[in-house]
Amino acid sequence: MDSGFIEGIPKAELHLHIEGSLEPELMFAFAERNQVALPYSSVEEVRKAYQFTNLQTFLDIYYAGAKVLLVEQDFYDLTWAYLTRMQEQNVKHVEIFFDPQTHTERGVAFQTVVEGIDNALKDARREYGISSYLILCFLRHLSEEDAFKTLEQALPFREKIIGVGLDSSEVGHPPEKFKRVFARASEEGFRRVAHAGEEGPPEYIIDALNLLGVERIDHGVKCEKDSQLVARLAESKMPLTVCPLSNTRLCVFAKMEDHNLKRLLDLGLCVTVNSDDPAYFGGYMNENLKAVQEALDLSKEDLVEVVKNGFRASFLPEVAVQSRLQAVDDYASKTFDG
Numbered sequence: 001m002d003s004g005f006i007e008g009i010p011k012a013e014l015h016l017h018i019e020g021s022l023e024p025e026l027m028f029a030f031a032e033r034n035q036v037a038l039p040y041s042s043v044e045e046v047r048k049a050y051q052f053t054n055l056q057t058f059l060d061i062y063y064a065g066a067k068v069l070l071v072e073q074d075f076y077d078l079t080w081a082y083l084t085r086m087q088e089q090n091v092k093h094v095e096i097f098f099d100p101q102t103h104t105e106r107g108v109a110f111q112t113v114v115e116g117i118d119n120a121l122k123d124a125r126r127e128y129g130i131s132s133y134l135i136l137c138f139l140r141h142l143s144e145e146d147a148f149k150t151l152e153q154a155l156p157f158r159e160k161i162i163g164v165g166l167d168s169s170e171v172g173h174p175p176e177k178f179k180r181v182f183a184r185a186s187e188e189g190f191r192r193v194a195h196a197g198e199e200g201p202p203e204y205i206i207d208a209l210n211l212l213g214v215e216r217i218d219h220g221v222k223c224e225k226d227s228q229l230v231a232r233l234a235e236s237k238m239p240l241t242v243c244p245l246s247n248t249r250l251c252v253f254a255k256m257e258d259h260n261l262k263r264l265l266d267l268g269l270c271v272t273v274n275s276d277d278p279a280y281f282g283g284y285m286n287e288n289l290k291a292v293q294e295a296l297d298l299s300k301e302d303l304v305e306v307v308k309n310g311f312r313a314s315f316l317p318e319v320a321v322q323s324r325l326q327a328v329d330d331y332a333s334k335t336f337d338g
């Protein structure tokens, strides 16, 4: 297949950790201007260190990298760099995760983080025409109490944050630990998503649905072990924000040819493709789409469906969803043979 089709199609990204878009070049620039010592001497050395065997081996390096982010300008520049790439990749809508606890734990104010990111989102709306929402993720390896404190800190910034999510070390930190925080977030009007079934068992997906009331499952690829759950996900059209390069880099699947994305799509699940932490996993939206297309031999119809699912699963108002879907159809009909 002509990779130009993937490059040109209008897309949405729903699973992107802004801290995971920190490219080594930017990491060095921030380290220098903030006088933060890095355990690496060159960009090449950083890239060489990105050899992961599971989620935790990645998270250890990812949290260390985030230490270079200190002032509002850092969060602005980081977000702007990501959005500039998205504009180049024809990404029209993004829903971005951020991990406030990674920063507040180091003495960086919640406001510094949110305003830096939000100002870049506003500028990209104006300059690139990219629509966007921000989602606050609780770190699940930390306590419920810490998550409650973080939710309190978010309340003055209510209009800048559309929803809450749950990320970090999955196994051993089940959704149940955060059911009260999610209930409170829901009362405050936040939308809800959670990482579940990335490495953890299908029960974590079931609990994210039943106990947290999530509207999307981030990853969710482990659902396949439970056929009843797969049927439920298909029936309810519950979106999965799948991240193919992340899954192979973190050894969830040994190789891309083993990925279950196509099987889940064929079973009628609302599968979307996303990049997760592109600076660490070797690719942004287009690289993820190309990798699965090639390895799983996705047809143009499959690609169009996956891309449309990205808009359907977004938190955009229905009229905006419909106009984005129309734009995808217009693009596809212009580029289909015949």
Ligand code: ADE
Pocket: 017, 020, 055, 062, 167, 168, 169, 170, 195, 198, 246, 276, 277
């Ligand atoms: N934080 C950043 N990327 C993550 C992932 N893939 N899973 C859980 N937490 C994360």
Ligand code: ZN
Pocket: 015, 017, 167, 195, 218, 276
């Ligand atoms: Zn993630």
